[in-house]
Amino acid sequence: MNGIVWALLGAALAAILAGCGSAYGVGAAGQAASGVVTEDPSKFAKVLVIQLLPGTQGIYGLLVAFITLSKIGLLGGAAADLTLSTGLMIFAACLPIGIVGLVSAMHQGKTAVAAIGIVAKKPDQFGKAMLFPAMVETYAILALLVSILAVNAIPV
Amino acid sequence: MSVLQMQRFSICAMKKDRKAILEELQSLGILEVDTSVIEGEVLEKMDTLSQKQLFERTSALADQALNVLAEYEPEKTSMLSSLEGKALIEKQDYQKMVDNKEALLQSANEVMALGKEIAESKAAIMRLETQIETLTPWLNLDVPISYNGTRKTAVIIGSVGKAVTLEEIYTEIAGHVGELEAMDIQIISENSAQTCIAATCLKQDAQVLEDALRTLGFSRPTQTSNLIPAEQRAQLQKEIAALMMAIEETEGKIRAKANDREELKWFSDYYRVRAQKYEVLGTIPQSKRTFLISGYTPTKASESLKKLMAEKYDLVVDIEEIPEEEETPILLQNGKFAGSVEGVLESYGLPTRHEVDPSKIMSVFYIFFFGLMLSDAGYGLVMAVACFILLKRFPRMSEGMNTSLHLFMYCGVSTLVWGILFGGFFGDAVQIVSNVFFGKDIVLAPVWFAPLEDPMKLLIYSLLFGLIHLFIGLAVKGYMYLKNKQYLDFFCDVILWYVFLGGLIMMLLPSQMFVSMSQMNIVFPPAVNTLAKGMAIAGAAGLLLMSGRSSKNPVLRLALGAYDLYNVTGWLSDVLSYSRLLALGLATGVIASVMNQMGSMGGSGIFGAIIFIIVFIVGHIFNMAINLLGAYVHTNRLQYVEFFGKFYEGGGRKFVPFKAITNYVEVKEEKKV
Numbered sequence: 001m002n003g004i005v006w007a008l009l010g011a012a013l014a015a016i017l018a019g020c021g022s023a024y025g026v027g028a029a030g031q032a033a034s035g036v037v038t039e040d041p042s043k044f045a046k047v048l049v050i051q052l053l054p055g056t057q058g059i060y061g062l063l064v065a066f067i068t069l070s071k072i073g074l075l076g077g078a079a080a081d082l083t084l085s086t087g088l089m090i091f092a093a094c095l096p097i098g099i100v101g102l103v104s105a106m107h108q109g110k111t112a113v114a115a116i117g118i119v120a121k122k123p124d125q126f127g128k129a130m131l132f133p134a135m136v137e138t139y140a141i142l143a144l145l146v147s148i149l150a151v152n153a154i155p156v
Numbered sequence: 157m158s159v160l161q162m163q164r165f166s167i168c169a170m171k172k173d174r175k176a177i178l179e180e181l182q183s184l185g186i187l188e189v190d191t192s193v194i195e196g197e198v199l200e201k202m203d204t205l206s207q208k209q210l211f212e213r214t215s216a217l218a219d220q221a222l223n224v225l226a227e228y229e230p231e232k233t234s235m236l237s238s239l240e241g242k243a244l245i246e247k248q249d250y251q252k253m254v255d256n257k258e259a260l261l262q263s264a265n266e267v268m269a270l271g272k273e274i275a276e277s278k279a280a281i282m283r284l285e286t287q288i289e290t291l292t293p294w295l296n297l298d299v300p301i302s303y304n305g306t307r308k309t310a311v312i313i314g315s316v317g318k319a320v321t322l323e324e325i326y327t328e329i330a331g332h333v334g335e336l337e338a339m340d341i342q343i344i345s346e347n348s349a350q351t352c353i354a355a356t357c358l359k360q361d362a363q364v365l366e367d368a369l370r371t372l373g374f375s376r377p378t379q380t381s382n383l384i385p386a387e388q389r390a391q392l393q394k395e396i397a398a399l400m401m402a403i404e405e406t407e408g409k410i411r412a413k414a415n416d417r418e419e420l421k422w423f424s425d426y427y428r429v430r431a432q433k434y435e436v437l438g439t440i441p442q443s444k445r446t447f448l449i450s451g452y453t454p455t456k457a458s459e460s461l462k463k464l465m466a467e468k469y470d471l472v473v474d475i476e477e478i479p480e481e482e483e484t485p486i487l488l489q490n491g492k493f494a495g496s497v498e499g500v501l502e503s504y505g506l507p508t509r510h511e512v513d514p515s516k517i518m519s520v521f522y523i524f525f526f527g528l529m530l531s532d533a534g535y536g537l538v539m540a541v542a543c544f545i546l547l548k549r550f551p552r553m554s555e556g557m558n559t560s561l562h563l564f565m566y567c568g569v570s571t572l573v574w575g576i577l578f579g580g581f582f583g584d585a586v587q588i589v590s591n592v593f594f595g596k597d598i599v600l601a602p603v604w605f606a607p608l609e610d611p612m613k614l615l616i617y618s619l620l621f622g623l624i625h626l627f628i629g630l631a632v633k634g635y636m637y638l639k640n641k642q643y644l645d646f647f648c649d650v651i652l653w654y655v656f657l658g659g660l661i662m663m664l665l666p667s668q669m670f671v672s673m674s675q676m677n678i679v680f681p682p683a684v685n686t687l688a689k690g691m692a693i694a695g696a697a698g699l700l701l702m703s704g705r706s707s708k709n710p711v712l713r714l715a716l717g718a719y720d721l722y723n724v725t726g727w728l729s730d731v732l733s734y735s736r737l738l739a740l741g742l743a744t745g746v747i748a749s750v751m752n753q754m755g756s757m758g759g760s761g762i763f764g765a766i767i768f769i770i771v772f773i774v775g776h777i778f779n780m781a782i783n784l785l786g787a788y789v790h791t792n793r794l795q796y797v798e799f800f801g802k803f804y805e806g807g808g809r810k811f812v813p814f815k816a817i818t819n820y821v822e823v824k825e826e827k828k829v
Contacts, residue, residue: 049785049789052782052785053785053789055782056743056782056786059743059747059782060739060743062747062750063742063743063746063747066746066747066749066750067608067746075753124503125503126503127500127502127503127504127792127796128503128504130789130792131792131793131796131797134789134790134792134793135793135797137789137790138733138736141735141736141739141740142732142735144739144743145615145735145738145739148611148739148742149611149612149615152611
């Protein structure tokens with residue numbers, strides 16, 4: 001198998017896994033947010049902010065996918081001729097954000113549901129409520145960094 | 157940068173001035189009433205509950221009347237009207253409204269009555285419509301439903317709760333009563349749920365026939381009327397039309413009341429404010445002739461408040477310092493710039509009386525980090541200009557909104573600066589547009605460097621900024637120790653950490669690991685290397701011995717010291733946490749570029765340009781929104797978790813002065829204190 005297949009598979013997995021995680025997280029938080037808004041529509045803006053927090057992993061996945069695609073030349077027309085080992089390296093570099101993005105977004109979604117509960121009962125504690133889901137995101141950011149640095153450093 | 161000092165301000169005055177003094181204090185709004193400290197046997201509190209509730213009800217009545225008005229005659233509001241804030245009105249206008257309050261109360265009651273009338277009419281229409289609905293199956297009947305026949309014949313009208321055919325009915329009847337002399341059955345209407353039938357027979361057979369029909373599940377209709385169904389429907393429709401007319405007329409009456417809307421708002425606020433006054437009145441202790449009021453007021457305002465009160469009324473004022481151990485309510489005083497982060501600080505927790513107000517340092521780093529995370533000149537420009545216009549356009553917006561918009565304006569400027577440093581303007585919009593539409597290659601060169609080309613460099617800088625942030629946090633802790641004259645704590649908890657961490661960093665810098673990460677080859681002279689080792693060891697030893705100094709037991713003391721030394725891993729993770737500065741900055745830039753690239757796929761021509769503009773606007777709004785949120789959340793996190801973790805506890809209670817809290821308007825007052 002040619003290296004470029006592995007590289008493309010990596011880019012796709014980064015977008016797929018992280019995107020799935022975010023979809024789950026934002027979806028779960030959205031259900032909780034809808035419940036709050038039916039009771040008190042004035043909390044819309046606050047719960048929306050918290051609902052969006054697990055959405056960033058999908059963006060990070062997209063980011064790595066995009067950097068990878070432009071690295072292997074699929075965006076600029078002519079695809080680079082990759083050896084199998086380079087392709088596998090790029091594949092491995094994409095894995096952190098894919099896997100960590102998936103798991104962290106799901107957990108961040110659950111934390112966001114709980115944080116929306118805080119806003120529902122104590123709207124003035126919004127700052128603290130926002131912080132709990134943000135703590136989970138740290139690990140997605142670390143994985144993103146490793147993926148970016150690794151993809152960037154692989155010579156093509 | 158300061159937490160305002162508070163003093164206890166107590167007034168003893170004559171009862172006759174009670175209301176005037178309370179009103180004066182309410183309009184000044186600089187005293188937080190707290191009468192819990194006053195004790196005395198002759199003192200009694202007045203029961204104001206019923207008065208207060210009456211005022212609250214009146215205020216609520218006006219609010220409800222306003223809601224009714226808004227329903228039938230909506231106010232013209234723009235999307236941004238929530239930013240407008242409360243209108244400012246002249247004192248004499250307000251007074252005129254107060255003189256007119258009986259008429260306004262009546263007006264509010266009238267509006268409510270009219271609203272109720274409409275609601276009742278609507279309910280009646282609903283009822284009539286249900287009646288029409290139940291009548292519909294009978295429309296083909298040309299006698300009234302209650303019709304029961306002529307002199308010789310009987311007519312049985314009713315329905316069967318299922319679909320049956322004429323044949324089935326005849327068969328059923330024949331099975332029960334055999335052949336009747338004369339009988340006619342008509343199906344008026346039929347659907348799956350019921351079949352309406354009219355049966356005609358001779359009078360003497362009526363009972364037999366009806367019994368036979370009952371075996372089919374036949375029943376007489378509940379609705380009976382002397383009118384033919386079609387006529388009855390016409391009548392019901394006429395009634396509905398009449399009710400509709402009445403509703404319209406009533407709506408007209410309500411619309412005519414819309415002139416009172418503004419005054420009703422003031423009216424509602426007037427009673428709201430009075431209810432607040434009576435709430436305080438209920439808490440103040442009173443003797444036969446005098447009353448006492450006490451509370452917190454900022455030190456710098458207390459003297460002028462005393463002077464003002466003493467000039468107007470016969471009273472005794474007592475100003476006391478508050479004992480060290482008592483917690484006071486917290487009021488912060490900061491300039492425009494530092495004040496803009498007060499909202500962020502407040503949502504973590506205000507400082508306590510003995511803590512330092514971190515607003516000033518925090519504001520600098522907040523805006524710095526926010527800009528670094530968003531780092532796009534275009535987005536920064538949009539943010540700064542939008543906030544600036546809103547601030548100019550709506551000068552009377554609520555205070556919280558005002559500080560937030562100021563904060564975002566400053567953050568926008570910072571984003572603009574970082575964007576210029578990193579060469580990002582709506583991602584790579586300049587390059588794409590010039591390349592696709594003009595065939596030239598113009599690249600917006602970064603003033604500093606492009607992060608995507610050298611992410612390691614920005615990572616190192618991010619960690620460096622983080623280290624500075626954390627060290628400043630530690631310094632603030634040291635400052636607080638010095639202020640409270642805790643010199644030993646200052647040395648053990650601050651200086652030793654500086655020495656220890658400083659030594660570790662200086663050991664790290666020349667190491668092979670750092671060189672390969674940063675591509676910077678730092679070589680220290682051997683003396684510095686030795687110094688670094690010495691500092692690290694001395695710091696570690698000091699921490700090991702001193703951190704557990706609160707414990708008398710030497711073993712426990714060493715254990716506590718070792719545990720504190722373990723905190724160095726906390727420092728490591730704190731510093732690494734600042735890598736999010738790089739990650740979020742890259743995310744903005746790369747996704748902006750994706751948007752541009754998607755837009756440029758339509759090619760050059762006019763058609764391509766239109767596609768580009770649409771994708772550009774939608775895509776960049778999306779990207780900006782999502783990254784603004786990210787930058788906001790993660791800047792907050794860096795402040796709350798990493799920075800505050802080094803020195804700040806918070807937990808102060810906000811200063812809530814006794815003042816008029818209104819919903820709609822503010823009355824113009826000359827500033828006195």
